[in-house]
Amino acid sequence: MKNLLSKIPDSRFKTSNLRRGFTLLEILLVVAAIAILAGIVIVAINPVKQLGDTRNAQRRADVNTILNAVYQYSIDNNGTLPTTITTTATAVCQAAPCTSLIDLSVLTASEKYLTAIPRDPLITATTGTAGYTIVKSANGRITVAAPSAEQSATISVTR
DSSP states (O other): OHHHHHTSOOGGGOGGGSOOSOOHHHHHHHHHHHHHHHHHHHHHHOHHHHHHHHHHHHHHHHHHHHHHHHHHHHHHTTTOOOTTOOSSOEEEEEESOOTTSBOOHHHHGGGSSOSSOOOOTTOOOSSEEEEEEEEEOTTSOEEEEETTOSTTOOEEEEO
């Protein structure tokens, strides 16, 4: 009987008459599900916080670099700190002119301690402030800080 039915022409069994593909509703549901999942992933990753953390990590490294260079200079000069460092927290000059800023060009002279003064990640200008402050205490201790730290972070190192 099965062979008999297969010989009867019936348009219902032809593959050319079957409709293949997705309905508009199915496509919209898939797109909506992908959009919802993408939104959840973006909120979970929080790129603004991640970028802020990255810039703060760079600031921490820069603060330590400046402080290490100051102390290397001090060791090479019999304990004498660069004379431009004051007892008032003042911004570090990144490049000349250094009007009312702390000039640490003695650290970059001949690239002995630093090749260049580090610059805060958000500062794009090549002249003026480096975005960091330096101060000498009454006891001769040096503090380098990053006042532009993001996400309420305090980045300061004292030695």
